[in-house]
Amino acid sequence: MSIMSLSAIELGKKIREREIGVAEAVGEALAAIKAKDKALGSFVTVDREGAMERAGEVQRQIDMGELTGPLAGVPMAVKDNLCTRGMRTTCGSRMLSDFKPVYTAEAVRNLERAGAILLGKTNMDEFAMGSTTETSAYGATKNPWDLSRVPGGSSGGSCAAVAAEECSFALGSDTGGSIRQPAAFCGVTGLKPTYGTVSRYGLVAYASSLDAVGPVARNVADCAAVLEAIASHDKKDSTSVRREDCCFTEALRDDVKGMCIGIPRDYLAAGVDEAVRVAVFDAAGALEKKGAHIEEFDLGLTEYAVPAYYVIACAEAGSNLARFDGVRYGHRAKEYDGFHDMYKKSRAEGFGAEVKRRILLGSFVLSSGYYDAYYLKALRARTLIRQAFDRAFARYDVLLAPGAPSTAPRLGEALKDPVQMYQGDVCTVAVNLAGLPALSLPCGRDENGLPIGLQLIADCFEEKKLIRTAYAFEQTRDYERCPFAVHPERRT
Amino acid sequence: MGKRYETVIGLEVHVELSTRTKIFCGCPAAFGGAPNSHTCPVCMGMPGALPVLNRQVVEYAIAVGLATDCAITECCQFDRKNYFYPDNPKAYQISQLYLPICQNGGIEIETAEGKKRIGIHEIHMEEDAGKLVHDEEENVSAVDYNRAGVPLLEIVSEQDLRSAEETVAYLEKLRLIIQYLGASDCKMNEGSMRADVNLSVREAGTEELGTRTEMKNLNSFRAVSRAIAAERDRQIGLLEAGKKVVQETRRWDDRKECSFSMRSKEDAKDYRYFPEPDLPPVIISERWIADVRRRQPELRGEKMARYQKEFGLPAYDAQLLTGDKAFADLFEATVEICGRPKRVSNWIMVEVSRLLKEHGMAPDEIRFSPENFAKLIVLADTGSITNTVAKEAFELVFLEDADPERYVKERGLATVNDEGALRAAADTVLAENPQSVKDYLGGKERALGFLVGQTMKAMRGKANPALVKAILLELLHEETE
Numbered sequence: 001m002s003i004m005s006l007s008a009i010e011l012g013k014k015i016r017e018r019e020i021g022v023a024e025a026v027g028e029a030l031a032a033i034k035a036k037d038k039a040l041g042s043f044v045t046v047d048r049e050g051a052m053e054r055a056g057e058v059q060r061q062i063d064m065g066e067l068t069g070p071l072a073g074v075p076m077a078v079k080d081n082l083c084t085r086g087m088r089t090t091c092g093s094r095m096l097s098d099f100k101p102v103y104t105a106e107a108v109r110n111l112e113r114a115g116a117i118l119l120g121k122t123n124m125d126e127f128a129m130g131s132t133t134e135t136s137a138y139g140a141t142k143n144p145w146d147l148s149r150v151p152g153g154s155s156g157g158s159c160a161a162v163a164a165e166e167c168s169f170a171l172g173s174d175t176g177g178s179i180r181q182p183a184a185f186c187g188v189t190g191l192k193p194t195y196g197t198v199s200r201y202g203l204v205a206y207a208s209s210l211d212a213v214g215p216v217a218r219n220v221a222d223c224a225a226v227l228e229a230i231a232s233h234d235k236k237d238s239t240s241v242r243r244e245d246c247c248f249t250e251a252l253r254d255d256v257k258g259m260c261i262g263i264p265r266d267y268l269a270a271g272v273d274e275a276v277r278v279a280v281f282d283a284a285g286a287l288e289k290k291g292a293h294i295e296e297f298d299l300g301l302t303e304y305a306v307p308a309y310y311v312i313a314c315a316e317a318g319s320n321l322a323r324f325d326g327v328r329y330g331h332r333a334k335e336y337d338g339f340h341d342m343y344k345k346s347r348a349e350g351f352g353a354e355v356k357r358r359i360l361l362g363s364f365v366l367s368s369g370y371y372d373a374y375y376l377k378a379l380r381a382r383t384l385i386r387q388a389f390d391r392a393f394a395r396y397d398v399l400l401a402p403g404a405p406s407t408a409p410r411l412g413e414a415l416k417d418p419v420q421m422y423q424g425d426v427c428t429v430a431v432n433l434a435g436l437p438a439l440s441l442p443c444g445r446d447e448n449g450l451p452i453g454l455q456l457i458a459d460c461f462e463e464k465k466l467i468r469t470a471y472a473f474e475q476t477r478d479y480e481r482c483p484f485a486v487h488p489e490r491r492t
Numbered sequence: 493m494g495k496r497y498e499t500v501i502g503l504e505v506h507v508e509l510s511t512r513t514k515i516f517c518g519c520p521a522a523f524g525g526a527p528n529s530h531t532c533p534v535c536m537g538m539p540g541a542l543p544v545l546n547r548q549v550v551e552y553a554i555a556v557g558l559a560t561d562c563a564i565t566e567c568c569q570f571d572r573k574n575y576f577y578p579d580n581p582k583a584y585q586i587s588q589l590y591l592p593i594c595q596n597g598g599i600e601i602e603t604a605e606g607k608k609r610i611g612i613h614e615i616h617m618e619e620d621a622g623k624l625v626h627d628e629e630e631n632v633s634a635v636d637y638n639r640a641g642v643p644l645l646e647i648v649s650e651q652d653l654r655s656a657e658e659t660v661a662y663l664e665k666l667r668l669i670i671q672y673l674g675a676s677d678c679k680m681n682e683g684s685m686r687a688d689v690n691l692s693v694r695e696a697g698t699e700e701l702g703t704r705t706e707m708k709n710l711n712s713f714r715a716v717s718r719a720i721a722a723e724r725d726r727q728i729g730l731l732e733a734g735k736k737v738v739q740e741t742r743r744w745d746d747r748k749e750c751s752f753s754m755r756s757k758e759d760a761k762d763y764r765y766f767p768e769p770d771l772p773p774v775i776i777s778e779r780w781i782a783d784v785r786r787r788q789p790e791l792r793g794e795k796m797a798r799y800q801k802e803f804g805l806p807a808y809d810a811q812l813l814t815g816d817k818a819f820a821d822l823f824e825a826t827v828e829i830c831g832r833p834k835r836v837s838n839w840i841m842v843e844v845s846r847l848l849k850e851h852g853m854a855p856d857e858i859r860f861s862p863e864n865f866a867k868l869i870v871l872a873d874t875g876s877i878t879n880t881v882a883k884e885a886f887e888l889v890f891l892e893d894a895d896p897e898r899y900v901k902e903r904g905l906a907t908v909n910d911e912g913a914l915r916a917a918a919d920t921v922l923a924e925n926p927q928s929v930k931d932y933l934g935g936k937e938r939a940l941g942f943l944v945g946q947t948m949k950a951m952r953g954k955a956n957p958a959l960v961k962a963i964l965l966e967l968l969h970e971e972t973e
Contacts, residue, residue, distance in 0.1 A: 200542065204539040238542065327635070
């Protein structure tokens with residue numbers, strides 16, 4: 001059994017028990033990246049020297065008994081929109097092609113303190129805008145289950161890297177499903193925590209009121225352990241929440257007896273692939289067998305979630321991305337005439353088409369005369385959606401839904417019709433609008449052998465219910481390694 | 493016969509708050525420093541950096557709001573004002589539009605025409621921008637972000653002002669209130685207090701407001717006053733000529749005594765304001781307000797009453813001393829050391845004021861210490877030095893914060909009480925001025941003054957004048973016997 005086929009927790013245990021050295025583990029991971037990433041394209045930056053150097057330090061700290069946690073010595077990858085001091089952080093954009101942050105994001109620092117080893121930065125849709133990881137300026141990442149397909153997005157690089165066993169776990173960010181949807185497409189587990197649970201300090205903002213940092217891993221236990229490490233109250237992030245109980249691994253119990261689980265009919269209506277629908281209902285059946293009470297119900301308002309999401313997300317994005325003007329850092333056009341021209345040229349050259357589309361949308365919905373009609377209305381829809389979830393959680397502990405309405409499309413298919421692509425976010429965006437925690441884990445495969453994701457949604461601060469339910473379901477099936485992870489040379 | 497016009501003025505006043513750190517990060521808010529030395533990822537607008545509100549800014553805003561009779565907003569929020577400019581690091585300024593912290597206040601001003609209340613529409617908190625430095629020779633611009641993120645209060649008045657006199661009175665009153673609260677030093681020349689004037693004219697007696705212009709770059713009360721006069725005349729001139737006033741922003745040039753158009757309404761930017769998602773709403777409880785109120789320093793009215801009651805000062809003195817916070821601070825600090833409130837008051841009103849005027853300085857530019865000032869007053873008040881010497885010594889205290897005791901000692905300026913020396917000097921003066929002696933003895937009392945003066949002069953001002961007079965009288969009476 002190779003080191004990279006182990007889960008993060010298993011590897012951490014073997015490292016603590018001196019069965020595997022940290023340098024050995026990191027070396028294996030770097031070798032896996034070398035062997036696979038040319039075909040896969042999950043990484044934008046790999047820091048071989050830095051990772052090996054850090055491996056030595058962490059090994060010493062483990063030997064001295066200073067590091068005893070479950071993630072000490074475990075190699076990880078981080079989405080390229082989380083700042084890493086001195087290491088290029090591109091956000092998948094030409095705009096930041098040579099940008100080296102002067103500080104490290106709080107979530108990454110928390111993992112470094114826990115002894116995890118940073119291998120490098122993973123590919124993503126430019127500034128996290130997209131559902132396929134094709135809008136990256138550094139080329140598209142491929143789905144390890146089928147290299148002619150997309151891995152999903154925007155955390156496609158992180159999810160593909162975990163599925164392909166290039167790292168033991170990864171960090172992603174989720175603004176409208178950017179962890180859960182690619183996790184579903186890649187057959188891995190991804191968790192979007194309650195808004196404010198993980199500090200956003202150092203996460204390059206897409207839509208501030210929706211952004212969340214979360215783990216991508218092989219299984220639920222790994223996700224729980226990583227979340228436990230990254231959750232913190234951070235004074236540098238005013239929207240960070242002080243939570244008393246962050247011992248998420250305590251919830252890893254194979255017990256759903258008496259839990260009340262709701263299936264919103266809205267999320268399984270027209271537009272959802274038959275294979276996905278069947279897999280979700282099969283999963284519900286498995287949980288019912290374990291003693292959970294399952295009910296279908298109408299959540300309501302789902303048709304407003306996607307438009308409200310795109311209005312709010314684009315409004316915030318237009319403002320958040322305005323700082324990329326080429327004045328202090330980032331891409332600056334070579335020739336220009338005065339600073340207005342410098343702005344225009346630098347931004348025209350630095351940003352890709354999808355980013356420009358969303359900046360334009362965002363500027364439009366906030367412009368004078370349209371603010372009330374679009375932005376304010378979207379805020380009102382957001383409140384109503386939150387209330388619909390409140391009603392649901394008065395009755396249900398957890399909701400079941402697909403992680404995505406379909407399995408992974410072929411490369412180049414989705415971007416042809418942006419509105420259709422936006423509609424694909426219907427299963428995930430409402431969770432961000434309401435700030436809820438949600439998790440996606442594998443629950444089967446379609447007729448093409450592509451993974452299907454099961455999404456679990458809980459009320460704010462109820463990650464433990466999510467983890468418990470997901471863990472119990474996970475016990476009913478084996479983890480399916482993707483063929484590419486095992487035999488990268490045999491291309492599908 | 494020409495029409496009569498009424499001028500309608502509203503003010504937007506920006507005040508830089510005297511907090512130790514910036515509004516959304518821990519960088520020093522202090523003026524100066526090497527370019528970009530007071531910066532961090534937050535105030536430089538680096539990717540991923542987030543703002544954290546400085547609580548002291550909220551407290552100053554509440555304090556100013558309470559002192560200007562405003563309602564404090566229970567739940568206020570920040571908004572983003574989006575615009576591109578190199579001094580604006582995030583390409584948006586965090587400000588308040590929809591729910592400002594203070595609303596619906598007002599202050600009372602007094603002019604030659606009597607008392608009047610000027611409404612305050614709102615007060616909001618925001619961050620300052622950086623500073624562009626243009627290098628004409630190299631034809632490049634550099635940006636210094638030290639000022640980016642320094643906290644500002646913007647105080648927006650109602651359109652209640654009708655003249656330059658009222659406007660200056662309003663500004664002076666506002667400055668005094670804010671200085672008393674310790675919220676800002678309000679120096680217009682250094683930019684810690686800036687005023688933009690909105691002005692329109694209308695025919696006297698009509699209700700409808702005329703088209704208004706906004707005037708920027710006013711760096712002194714004098715500039716405000718002159719700009720108002722010039723803009724009023726310009727607008728009336730346009731109307732009289734049958735032309736229209738264009739709604740625009742203008743820039744005052746104090747040297748040329750006229751203003752220039754900066755941008756018209758057509759170029760007005762759409763700031764696309766929306767609630768700042770990185771900052772939760774600021775909840776201000778009754779308790780917090782009460783707490784700020786309790787810690788509120790003494791304001792002018794209270795100080796004036798206390799000076800009369802506690803120090804027995806006449807109302808005139810109390811009014812003058814409290815009319816500038818720097819005077820009041822100097823007065824209290826000095827009295828704390830040496831007592832003698834009336835003497836201290838006289839010194840401030842007469843000698844300090846005279847030297848300030850002579851040197852073209854404002855009271856807040858006083859640099860000498862209350863310690864040296866107190867020493868000087870004690871020396872003069874106990875007769876250790878004469879008034880002449882005291883005035884001379886004070887010039888050095890004023891300019892160099894010199895130690896008056898040392899100055900008097902080093903130059904041997906202590907009052908001479910030595911009778912032998914004085915008698916010798918008086919003898920010489922009498923011998924040299926026989927006519928004056930004759931005059932005095934002939935009944936001309938005034939001649940005595942001259943003789944005292946001559947003796948004092950001979951003693952280079954250091955003699956105890958009372959003693960000189962007594963000795964002269966004694967010698968003159970001897971002559972008659």
